Amino acid sequence: MVTKDFKGRLKILSITVMVVIFVLIARLGFLQVYDGEYYAGLADGNRIRLIPAMAPRGIFYDRNGTLLVSNRPGFTVSLLPLTAPISEDVIDRLSTLLKVDKVEIHKKIDQHSGFDPIRIKTDIGPEVLTIIEEQKEAYPGVVIEVQPIRNYINMDMAAHVFGYVSEISDDELAKRKGEGYRSGDIIGKFGLEKVYDKELRGTDGGEQVEVDVTGKPVQILGRKEPIPGANLTLTIDEKIQKVAEKAIDEQLLKIHAKAAAAVVLNPKTGEVLAMVSRPAFNPNLFARGISNKDWKMINDNPNFPLDNKAITGEYPPGSPFKIITGIAALSEGKVGPDEMIFDSGRHWIIPKVNSEGEALGWISFKMALAHSDNVYFYEMGNRLGIDKLEKYGRMFGLGARTGINLPYESDGLVANRAYKRKVFDDDWYLSETFDAAIGQGFNLVTPLQIAVVMSEIANGGIRYKPYLVKQITDPNGQVLKDFKPEELGRLDVSPDIIALVQDGLREVTTVGTAASSFGKDFPVKIAGKTGTAENSQGKDHGWFIAYGPFDDPNIVVAVLVEQGGFGSQSAVPIGKKILEAAFGIVNPEDAAQK
Amino acid sequence: MIATVAAIIVISLVIIGSATHINTPSDERYWFVQRQGIFAIINGLLIFFLLNFDYKMLQHYGNRLYIFNLVMLVAVMVLGQSALGAQRWIQIGPITLQPSEFSKIIMIISLAAILEDKIGKLNTFKDLLPIAAYLGVPFLLVLKQPDLGTSLVFLAIFVGMIFAAGVNLRLLAMIFGAGIACLPVLWHFLKDYQKMRIMVFMDPNVDPLGSGYHIIQSKIAIGSGMLFGKGLFGGTQSQLNFLPENHTDFIFAVVGEELGFVGAAILLILYLILLYRGVKIAREASDNFGMLLAVGISSMLAFHVLVNVGMTTGIMPVTGIPLPLMSYGVSSLTTNMMSIGILLNIYMRRQKILF
Numbered sequence: 001m002v003t004k005d006f007k008g009r010l011k012i013l014s015i016t017v018m019v020v021i022f023v024l025i026a027r028l029g030f031l032q033v034y035d036g037e038y039y040a041g042l043a044d045g046n047r048i049r050l051i052p053a054m055a056p057r058g059i060f061y062d063r064n065g066t067l068l069v070s071n072r073p074g075f076t077v078s079l080l081p082l083t084a085p086i087s088e089d090v091i092d093r094l095s096t097l098l099k100v101d102k103v104e105i106h107k108k109i110d111q112h113s114g115f116d117p118i119r120i121k122t123d124i125g126p127e128v129l130t131i132i133e134e135q136k137e138a139y140p141g142v143v144i145e146v147q148p149i150r151n152y153i154n155m156d157m158a159a160h161v162f163g164y165v166s167e168i169s170d171d172e173l174a175k176r177k178g179e180g181y182r183s184g185d186i187i188g189k190f191g192l193e194k195v196y197d198k199e200l201r202g203t204d205g206g207e208q209v210e211v212d213v214t215g216k217p218v219q220i221l222g223r224k225e226p227i228p229g230a231n232l233t234l235t236i237d238e239k240i241q242k243v244a245e246k247a248i249d250e251q252l253l254k255i256h257a258k259a260a261a262a263v264v265l266n267p268k269t270g271e272v273l274a275m276v277s278r279p280a281f282n283p284n285l286f287a288r289g290i291s292n293k294d295w296k297m298i299n300d301n302p303n304f305p306l307d308n309k310a311i312t313g314e315y316p317p318g319s320p321f322k323i324i325t326g327i328a329a330l331s332e333g334k335v336g337p338d339e340m341i342f343d344s345g346r347h348w349i350i351p352k353v354n355s356e357g358e359a360l361g362w363i364s365f366k367m368a369l370a371h372s373d374n375v376y377f378y379e380m381g382n383r384l385g386i387d388k389l390e391k392y393g394r395m396f397g398l399g400a401r402t403g404i405n406l407p408y409e410s411d412g413l414v415a416n417r418a419y420k421r422k423v424f425d426d427d428w429y430l431s432e433t434f435d436a437a438i439g440q441g442f443n444l445v446t447p448l449q450i451a452v453v454m455s456e457i458a459n460g461g462i463r464y465k466p467y468l469v470k471q472i473t474d475p476n477g478q479v480l481k482d483f484k485p486e487e488l489g490r491l492d493v494s495p496d497i498i499a500l501v502q503d504g505l506r507e508v509t510t511v512g513t514a515a516s517s518f519g520k521d522f523p524v525k526i527a528g529k530t531g532t533a534e535n536s537q538g539k540d541h542g543w544f545i546a547y548g549p550f551d552d553p554n555i556v557v558a559v560l561v562e563q564g565g566f567g568s569q570s571a572v573p574i575g576k577k578i579l580e581a582a583f584g585i586v587n588p589e590d591a592a593q594k
Numbered sequence: 595m596i597a598t599v600a601a602i603i604v605i606s607l608v609i610i611g612s613a614t615h616i617n618t619p620s621d622e623r624y625w626f627v628q629r630q631g632i633f634a635i636i637n638g639l640l641i642f643f644l645l646n647f648d649y650k651m652l653q654h655y656g657n658r659l660y661i662f663n664l665v666m667l668v669a670v671m672v673l674g675q676s677a678l679g680a681q682r683w684i685q686i687g688p689i690t691l692q693p694s695e696f697s698k699i700i701m702i703i704s705l706a707a708i709l710e711d712k713i714g715k716l717n718t719f720k721d722l723l724p725i726a727a728y729l730g731v732p733f734l735l736v737l738k739q740p741d742l743g744t745s746l747v748f749l750a751i752f753v754g755m756i757f758a759a760g761v762n763l764r765l766l767a768m769i770f771g772a773g774i775a776c777l778p779v780l781w782h783f784l785k786d787y788q789k790m791r792i793m794v795f796m797d798p799n800v801d802p803l804g805s806g807y808h809i810i811q812s813k814i815a816i817g818s819g820m821l822f823g824k825g826l827f828g829g830t831q832s833q834l835n836f837l838p839e840n841h842t843d844f845i846f847a848v849v850g851e852e853l854g855f856v857g858a859a860i861l862l863i864l865y866l867i868l869l870y871r872g873v874k875i876a877r878e879a880s881d882n883f884g885m886l887l888a889v890g891i892s893s894m895l896a897f898h899v900l901v902n903v904g905m906t907t908g909i910m911p912v913t914g915i916p917l918p919l920m921s922y923g924v925s926s927l928t929t930n931m932m933s934i935g936i937l938l939n940i941y942m943r944r945q946k947i948l949f
Contacts (some may be wrong), residue, residue, distance in 0.1 A: 007877060009757060009758055009760065010756075010758060010877045010889070011872055011877075013754065013757070013758065013873050013876075013892065014870060014873045017869040017872075017896050018866060019872060019891070020900045021862050021863070021865060021869070024862055024899070024900065024903045024904065024907070025859050025862050025863075027903075027904075027907045027909055028816070028850065028855055028858050028859060028862070028907060029855060029859075030820065031813060031816050031817045031850075031852060031907055032820050032855040032858070033855055034818070035817055036817055036818070036820035037820075038817065038823070039813065039814050039816070039817025039818040040817070040818040040820055065917065221810060221814075222810065222811060249658055365809055444708075504716075
């Protein structure tokens with residue numbers, strides 16, 4: 001039984017509950033019935049405008065904190081229909097002034113929903129701005145918004161790494177629905193801008209403004225400040241990147257070649273210090289809405305400026321592949337380090353020859369590598385067979401993406417029986433093993449892959465994942481993510497063999513194919529390998545891969561010049577300039593010129 | 595009572611559907627509704643299952659539940675995930691739990707268990723002190739999270755229950771007086787954002803773009819609903835995303851905007867029926883433990899309704915207190931439905947009036 005004495009108190013509780021509810025209902029009545037008109041007016045679509053404020057995208061810095069990509073304020077012409085749709089006259093006038101097709105403007109109006117402004121043209125010049133501002137009466141419903149516009153400070157520098165941004169397409173919008181993307185948004189389309197779009201984009205803000213009948217703001221009802229996107233600190237070293245680009249541009253001009261790529265890695269971590277692809281493009285063109293003319297120029301270029309050749313371009317590796325063939329032969333015991341093999345200029349089973357008709361006589365492994373002797377490596381291929389070659393190629397990471405944080409990376413191809421069966425429906429022939437052993441035939445690599453191969457040699461056999469971003473920080477400088485070296489695998493090769501290959505590669509720059517460029521005077525000990533890859537489509541591609549300092553390497557360079565001819569003449573001069581920049585060496589010739 | 599609860603939950607599902615309609619892509623549009631609906635059904639079944647057990651056995655678990663409660667609240671401090679500046683959630687598999695929600699109902703059971711034999715014996719400050727201390731520990735833990743709203747709910751439950759337990763009225767008045775006198779001291783312990791909320795409540799124009807935003811938007815939403823509302827899915831305020839948290843804490847604003855004064859008042863009448871029945875169950879309970887449980891639950895629900903609706907209509911400061919059975923949130927829904935289950939349990943075993 002409930003104690004009787006306090007039953008009265010429960011009655012009081014009942015009454016309290018009733019009072020509470022009736023107070024609330026009374027309050028509702030006051031808000032909704034008595035003051036309802038006022039609030040209805042405020043909420044009415046005719047009186048409230050949402051003026052969005054676009055969040056500035058995150059900034060890119062190089063590894064030393066140098067500003068690479070930022071934002072600048074730009075003026076955007078938008079339509080903000082107030083009481084009536086925008087009149088045909090105004091659209092006519094705008095179309096002429098902005099040089100935007102009327103059909104285009106109508107399309108944008110039709111596709112738009114919601115109460116926010118319809119963006120017609122971004123980043124207008126000061127002349128257009130002045131005209132619209134001065135003749136406001138002639139442009140009712142036209143507003144000028146200030147928006148941050150992506151600014152690639154060094155124009156086309158590292159364009160393929162940074163990528164570019166532009167307005168989200170219908171396809172992307174459909175795919176990314178639910179992630180907060182809206183039509184008219186700016187989105188990263190390529191490069192790091194694409195990969196880290198989510199982190200970079202920030203959160204748009206806006207102002208909710210009460211306007212009077214003429215559209216003049218009366219009071220601000222709400223404001224959400226835009227939150228800038230997170231900043232990226234890249235692994236790129238601006239200094240090396242600039243030198244690499246300049247060296248490539250000068251060299252291409254000199255030898256009349258059109259396309260090239262270069263990658264600079266730190267073999268101890270996998271950090272990418274520079275990445276160049278030529279021809280390039282200016283990403284600023286996309287940021288302000290690319291014109292048809294500019295787009296045509298980029299798109300019609302036969303050398304595909306939009307491809308990042310360092311990761312997308314697939315080329316026969318040529319002589320640099322001999323490193324892999326050599327390691328395979330030594331590891332499998334198919335040849336001794338000091339075993340001498342006779343090079344008569346052509347192989348005795350299949351009459352395949354050295355380039356330029358060379359014949360070196362009795363040679364050992366190191367000499368063969370330094371002089372890039374074909375006959376010696378044909379014989380290694382002969383002894384190994386294609387399956388062993390394939391195994392070692394894959395051990396080095398070829399035939400698969402390196403996993404770098406950039407879009408559109410290619411797999412490359414390691415020559416193998418299954419591929420030939422599948423594509424050509426044919427058996428494997430010994431001559432194809434010969435071709436594979438010197439990096440020709442079916443073998444294909446990207447410049448980045450071959451740079452990774454060279455890193456594995458330089459660091460004693462560890463395969464790191466190449467990466468471009470060191471750190472993501474929020475606008476206040478707080479670290480959101482730190483990127484650490486990521487080990488993907490280790491070579492199953494004895495240290496002695498790697499050391500032997502290192503010695504062979506060292507001789508390339510002292511007595512071998514790159515000796516004439518480096519000679520005795522180069523102040524840092526460099527190991528390298530040149531290559532001249534046969535190209536069925538035209539002139540040979542030139543390769544040069546190198547690392548240094550020889551005793552404790554922290555720089556790996558890979559250079560490819562498309563249709564550049566001999567690697568020693570096309571790619572080595574570029575690689576040398578990059579190495580000079582990386583090691584802070586003043587080129588005596590340049591010094592003399594000054 | 596069951597019909598009232600069912601009606602509120604159905605309204606809730608419809609409004610959550612409307613509130614989350616626009617801002618969610620089509621394939622996930624009904625995710626919130628589905629989730630809330632599924633948990634409502636699960637809880638409903640659970641209630642009917644638990645009705646087989648006598649609520650009186652809960653009395654023996656009072657202390658054990660109390661300890662469990664403390665452990666849970668400490669766990670959330672250590673393991674909890676922080677969101678919006680407060681550490682309130684624990685992630686268990688796909689479900690994020692908000693222990694402070696569950697701790698309310700546990701607190702009611704524990705308090706009822708120790709108050710049961712003290713009925714009518716709460717006449718001096720000394721009598722009250724142990725019970726206040728008993729409440730104080732979890733109260734401070736919740737306050738520390740920081741979750742001012744839930745800690746205030748604890749106070750409301752406490753006051754309701756000692757009132758029903760026959761506390762000396764003069765003593766209660768004195769405590770109130772002392773409490774008010776202590777307010778300036780308490781002020782110093784509030785976080786900045788909490789201070790701001792209270793200042794904004796006094797005058798929303800202090801910070802119309804920041805902290806005052808919620809109140810202004812919510813008032814516009816409700817006010818513009820007028821007598822009959824703008825119709826489901828027709829609320830411009832809520833649909834255009836001006837009103838944040840519109841499916842959780844500010845769901846009442848959506849009701850007000852879309853269903854108007856008529857709809858919102860009907861909802862409040864439903865709450866009145868629910869609360870009135872709750873107190874009636876207390877009066878008819880077969881023992882003091884049941885009476886105290888029912889009072890505690892009714893106080894909790896009443897305080898929630900008052901503070902939440904008061905907040906959305908601008909007569910109470912903003913605290914993160916959900917509207918019982920309406921706001922989206924699995925923890926809150928479960929707590930409230932369990933409370934209703936206990937009320938039903940007490941009702942089933944009420945004293946039989948013999949004529």
